[in-house]
Amino acid sequence: MSGAEPRARQPARRVSGPARAALVALALTAPAAVQAAEAPEVAQACLSCHGEALAEGAPPIAGHSSNYIQLQLVFFRSGRRKNEIMQGVAEGLSDNDIRALGKYFASLPVPDVKPPADTQADLTRAGEAAAARHRCAACHGDAYLGIQAAPRVARLPEAYLAKALTDYRANTRPSSGGAAMTEVAGSLSDDDIKALAHYLAVLP
Ligand code: HEC
Ligand code: HEC
Known part of the structure; x- marks a missing residue:
């Protein structure tokens, strides 16, 4: 089709509810033109602790399986896995958020961490x-x-x-x-x- 509009990137925050979830799902399944999958909006809140620099007590989560990540988020949300910070974070996540977060962080490469020198x-x-x-x-x-x-x-x-x-x-x-x-x-x-x-x- 000539004159087709360029596929405008909708800022996800203007879209709500199921439409937003669908967009997130699309973004995750579309073949990635660039190397890293685009982060769902909800993932921004995670990066301050689980990004390149880790907050105290926070492990890296990139590269774990989607199932493992989703399961842990469900455990935190239900309070079966106890951690004040993560229970607070997970409380506000919907099932769709959890699925999108699992897929997104699983799509990232395992961090290439150099082990600390072994002095013991x-x-x-x-x-x-x-x-x-x-x-x-x-x-x-x-x-x-x-x-x-x-x-x-x-x-x-x-x-x-x-x-x-x-x-x-x-x-x-x-x-x-x-x-x-x-x-x-x-x-x-x-x-x-x-x-x-x-x-x-x-x-x-
Ligand atoms: C303020 C810091 C902070 C933020 C923000 C945060 N986390 Fe965490 N996260 C932690 C800490 C600390 C732990 C370790 C909890 C424990 O010791 O059980 C953790 C643990 C986890 C784990 C378990 C990892 C494992 O190996 O079992 C997952 C998964 C996780 N976070 C996902 C997320 C996601 C997804 C977000 C964003 C929606 C997020 N976190 C936001 C601090 C944070
Ligand atoms: C029978 C299989 C099995 C054996 C044996 C086993 N693990 Fe695990 N391990 C698991 C599974 C499954 C999980 C994920 C559990 C969950 O959902 O939290 C896990 C999770 C873990 C975690 C949590 C990782 C994280 O990111 O939070 C650590 C640490 C761990 N295992 C260490 C060990 C060590 C050390 C041993 C030996 C002493 C061991 N495991 C033996 C199956 C096993």
Whole structure:
């Protein structure tokens, strides 16, 4: 058709409700002309903590599976996964928002994080031994990059990893995959958690 209007980019904030959700879905499924998928408007609020610079306590979320991200947001929203900040964030998200956020962050590349220099080789060895004992790699993969429901855990921030394991052990965080992590973490000692968090954080 000649004289067709250029496909104007509607600012998403002028469109509301189902139309907006449809636009977001379109943006996500259209073949990307540029490398990164366009962020749904609702993702802007996440970047201050989960962007290139991480806020204290916040893990990177780019490159996790869409299912994993959506599940965690649903857990936060229902209060089954406890964290004041994220429960507050998730409270305001609709199911459509959660789907769009899952797709968007899953479409981003896994951050290319250089592991911090390992100054505690003994702790690393203890972590490696604990990981072998508890067969962590059987679910998370030999390089800990994640398989299916089990997410990537390699090179996440050490304090975040320790907190995650402590939360599973205390049952303040639910686990998908047939309660896989609740079961595994139940038998971890404080020393195991410290060593495992260190080992995974400094994986080359
Ligand atoms: C003010 C900072 C802040 C903002 C804004 C924020 N988050 Fe978070 N987020 C956190 C923190 C802190 C955690 C770790 C919670 C914990 O320890 O359980 C977290 C955890 C998560 C997790 C779990 C990650 C994992 O590996 O299990 C997901 C998914 C997530 N946030 C998604 C989002 C999304 C999507 C948004 C925007 C809608 C958002 N967050 C906005 C701070 C923030
Ligand atoms: C039987 C399979 C299985 C085993 C064994 C297992 N995991 Fe997991 N792990 C999972 C699944 C599934 C999840 C996602 C659970 C959820 O929905 O929160 C997970 C989540 C995690 C998380 C949370 C990551 C994040 O971003 O918040 C950490 C950390 C973790 N596992 C570490 C370990 C360690 C360390 C071991 C060994 C001690 C281990 N896992 C053994 C299946 C497993």
